[in-house]
Amino acid sequence: MPDTKPMFERVALIGIGLIGSSLAHAIRRQGLAGEIVISTRSSETLKRAEELGLGDRFEPDPARAVEDADLVVLSIPVGACGAVAERIGPHLKTGAILTDAGSTKASVVRDVAPHVPEGVHFIPGHPIAGTEQSGPDAGFTSLFEGRWAILTPLPGTDPAALEKLTAFWTACGSKVDTMDPAHHDRVLAIVSHLPHIIAYNIVGTADDLETVSKSEVIKYSASGFRDFTRLAASDPTMWRDVCLANREAILEMLGRFSEDLAALQRSIRWGDGDALFDLFTRTRAIRRSIIEAGQEVDAPDFGRHPEIAKPGE
Amino acid sequence: MPDTKPMFERVALIGIGLIGSSLAHAIRRQGLAGEIVISTRSSETLKRAEELGLGDRFEPDPARAVEDADLVVLSIPVGACGAVAERIGPHLKTGAILTDAGSTKASVVRDVAPHVPEGVHFIPGHPIAGTEQSGPDAGFTSLFEGRWAILTPLPGTDPAALEKLTAFWTACGSKVDTMDPAHHDRVLAIVSHLPHIIAYNIVGTADDLETVSKSEVIKYSASGFRDFTRLAASDPTMWRDVCLANREAILEMLGRFSEDLAALQRSIRWGDGDALFDLFTRTRAIRRSIIEAGQEVDAPDFGRHPEIAKPGE
Numbered sequence: 001m002p003d004t005k006p007m008f009e010r011v012a013l014i015g016i017g018l019i020g021s022s023l024a025h026a027i028r029r030q031g032l033a034g035e036i037v038i039s040t041r042s043s044e045t046l047k048r049a050e051e052l053g054l055g056d057r058f059e060p061d062p063a064r065a066v067e068d069a070d071l072v073v074l075s076i077p078v079g080a081c082g083a084v085a086e087r088i089g090p091h092l093k094t095g096a097i098l099t100d101a102g103s104t105k106a107s108v109v110r111d112v113a114p115h116v117p118e119g120v121h122f123i124p125g126h127p128i129a130g131t132e133q134s135g136p137d138a139g140f141t142s143l144f145e146g147r148w149a150i151l152t153p154l155p156g157t158d159p160a161a162l163e164k165l166t167a168f169w170t171a172c173g174s175k176v177d178t179m180d181p182a183h184h185d186r187v188l189a190i191v192s193h194l195p196h197i198i199a200y201n202i203v204g205t206a207d208d209l210e211t212v213s214k215s216e217v218i219k220y221s222a223s224g225f226r227d228f229t230r231l232a233a234s235d236p237t238m239w240r241d242v243c244l245a246n247r248e249a250i251l252e253m254l255g256r257f258s259e260d261l262a263a264l265q266r267s268i269r270w271g272d273g274d275a276l277f278d279l280f281t282r283t284r285a286i287r288r289s290i291i292e293a294g295q296e297v298d299a300p301d302f303g304r305h306p307e308i309a310k311p312g313e
Numbered sequence: 314m315p316d317t318k319p320m321f322e323r324v325a326l327i328g329i330g331l332i333g334s335s336l337a338h339a340i341r342r343q344g345l346a347g348e349i350v351i352s353t354r355s356s357e358t359l360k361r362a363e364e365l366g367l368g369d370r371f372e373p374d375p376a377r378a379v380e381d382a383d384l385v386v387l388s389i390p391v392g393a394c395g396a397v398a399e400r401i402g403p404h405l406k407t408g409a410i411l412t413d414a415g416s417t418k419a420s421v422v423r424d425v426a427p428h429v430p431e432g433v434h435f436i437p438g439h440p441i442a443g444t445e446q447s448g449p450d451a452g453f454t455s456l457f458e459g460r461w462a463i464l465t466p467l468p469g470t471d472p473a474a475l476e477k478l479t480a481f482w483t484a485c486g487s488k489v490d491t492m493d494p495a496h497h498d499r500v501l502a503i504v505s506h507l508p509h510i511i512a513y514n515i516v517g518t519a520d521d522l523e524t525v526s527k528s529e530v531i532k533y534s535a536s537g538f539r540d541f542t543r544l545a546a547s548d549p550t551m552w553r554d555v556c557l558a559n560r561e562a563i564l565e566m567l568g569r570f571s572e573d574l575a576a577l578q579r580s581i582r583w584g585d586g587d588a589l590f591d592l593f594t595r596t597r598a599i600r601r602s603i604i605e606a607g608q609e610v611d612a613p614d615f616g617r618h619p620e621i622a623k624p625g626e
């Protein structure tokens with residue numbers, strides 16, 4: 001960056017899986033950092049990140065990685081955020097921004113905030129973008145493009161720091177929203193957590209049947225089942241942590257879902273074609289809105305589109 | 314077809330929506346018929362089929378359409394098959410093959426068989442291929458390629474007729490399996506009917522929430538919810554009919570699903586991370602098998618792939 005000063009002198013990425021490595025690519029391409037320092041739990045992943053050239057410096061010790069960093073991003077399972085915050089807290093630079101990418105926010109606030117020293121701007125965040133793949137090889141520059149990033153600033157957050165972090169996500173291609181952590185967790189419970197839990201559940205149910213063989217499930221999966229297996233192939237650690245961290249909101253949504261399913265089941269049992277037709281009609285409008293909002297394309301998906309985004313680019 | 318004789322002199326397609334029009338394209342490309350005769354319920358759809366050039370002759374009256382046809386394919390909602398069979402039955406040619414594309418098979422056998430005259434080969438079928446779109450514009454030649462078609466021959470079915478119908482689906486690009494109607498309905502209940510019902514249900518639940526706005530559901534849908542909306546945008550008439558026609562098997566699968574979901578809910582409530590991790594790990598293997606079986610690609614889906622198959626080609 002010879003001509004313009006980068007947004008941050010030094011960015012520390014703690015965790016370099018799908019989200020961390022996508023951030024590394026986006027930061028590089030946009031020239032958002034003078035230096036990218038990477039740290040991750042295992043030496044294998046750190047080595048792989050180095051092979052992929054994701055950063056400028058590779059530090060096994062997260063406490064050393066955050067030294068003098070102007071922006072620190074935790075891209076690790078939400079259940080690990082407390083311990084990592086405790087480890088890095090004392091080494092954070094005054095004036096630094098600390099954020100994260102975790103899929104739940106109240107638990108991250110609860111676990112991380114106590115370890116953040118005075119003078120460090122802790123602004124929790126969550127990019128609403130992802131795939132079912134993980135690890136440093138899975139990331140790619142455009143992951144955040146056209147997607148939303150939600151920030152959940154705490155009372156008293158410095159407006160200048162919030163503005164800077166907003167500019168950062170904007171430069172990565174995202175649109176930015178802010179809301180409070182509890183509302184975030186309720187919204188995500190319905191748009192993300194419940195769909196994943198339901199997908200895991202239905203795949204589990206199919207796996208357990210005695211009357212239909214596994215090979216039949218696989219052969220004929222194109223007729224609907226396949227769509228669920230993508231979500232159900234997501235990282236088990238991440239999703240275990242999400243379920244534990246957002247229990248209340250998830251149980252609330254599961255309760256609503258089960259109640260509705262009981263009513264639908266009753267319509268099927270009693271042959272109430274009109275009730276079925278009404279529900280099946282009402283749900284079409286939502287997809288239309290999603291396509292109009294640019295969060296989906298209208299092309300039918302046959303599970304045979306060629307690779308679209310090439311990981312690592 | 315100057316050099317080789319087509320597989321069938323005359324094919325009558327009754328119903329010309331997604332499935333019927335895809336068959337028309339495939340028959341044309343492969344030269345499987347000397348003449349394609351098309352009939353459908355409404356004059357608008359028939360007119361559109363003619364504009365699209367899907368057939369050689371367009372008959373408002375299905376009874377006239379099937380006259381002298383060697384192959385008759387019903388591609389209409391399963392609930393409509395009985396009435397249409399009653400109408401066309403007396404006009405079917407001796408030696409003709411009558412088949413259908415319906416998503417349930419026991420009900421079609423029950424409703425159609427009584428109207429099939431002696432000497433006509435009734436062999437129910439179901440191509441395991443589809444999209445969420447419908448109507449004559451939605452079809453395309455490659456819909457059946459690499460997919461399965463299931464035939465459910467009845468006791469005493471003529472082996473030569475079965476062989477010919479198998480050759481027909483093979484020429485359309487499909488792999489063909491046979492099984493009995495009841496087993497078909499149970500297999501499809503888990504791989505297709507339950508996924509669609511669950512998808513409709515979760516979209517309905519989200520639509521009803523007071524604490525999360527509809528615009529939030531739409532904005533953040535890329536995080537999982539979006540995957541369900543595709544299935545939940547399928548044709549309401551088709552799915553009402555499927556639910557009514559395959560009630561027993563669907564209720565059985567719904568029972569299993571709900572039981573499993575109750576156990577999963579309990580694991581979340583009690584914070585049983587190990588049970589969650591186990592389930593979330595077990596479900597990954599199935600996706601791997603589906604990808605290996607060629608029924609899905611391994612590319613992450615971000616809902617932004619360009620149009621892949623151009624309908625009408």
Ligand SMILES: NC(=O)c1ccc[n+]([C@@H]2O[C@H](COP(=O)([O-])OP(=O)(O)OC[C@H]3O[C@@H](n4cnc5c(N)ncnc54)[C@H](OP(=O)(O)O)[C@@H]3O)[C@@H](O)[C@H]2O)c1
Pocket residue numbers: 014015016017018019020040041042043045046075076077078080084101102103104126127128129130131132133134135136235238
């Ligand atoms: N995947 C998505 O679709 C998505 C979308 C939005 C937000 N998120 C959130 O983003 C975060 C990262 O997700 P991801 O998909 O990037 O995960 P990932 O690809 O599995 O990478 C996880 C990273 O966290 C590290 N890690 C795992 N367990 C740890 C622990 N106990 N202590 C310290 N570090 C640990 C891993 O280190 P090693 O490899 O070195 O062990 C790796 O660097 C999660 O909080 C997730 O909820 C994910």
Ligand SMILES: NC(=O)c1ccc[n+]([C@@H]2O[C@H](COP(=O)([O-])OP(=O)(O)OC[C@H]3O[C@@H](n4cnc5c(N)ncnc54)[C@H](OP(=O)(O)O)[C@@H]3O)[C@@H](O)[C@H]2O)c1
Pocket residue numbers: 327328329330331332333353354355356358359388389390391393397414415416417439440441442443444445446447448449548551
């Ligand atoms: N869509 C899929 O993914 C899929 C996959 C495999 C099998 N199937 C099965 O294939 C069949 C056709 O599905 P599709 O997707 O092609 O449907 P579609 O695109 O909605 O077309 C339906 C066709 O059936 C006609 N029709 C509708 N109601 C009728 C009635 N009461 N009496 C006579 N004709 C009627 C329509 O005629 P008008 O337009 O003239 O009214 C139209 O020609 C269904 O049995 C379905 O279960 C569907």
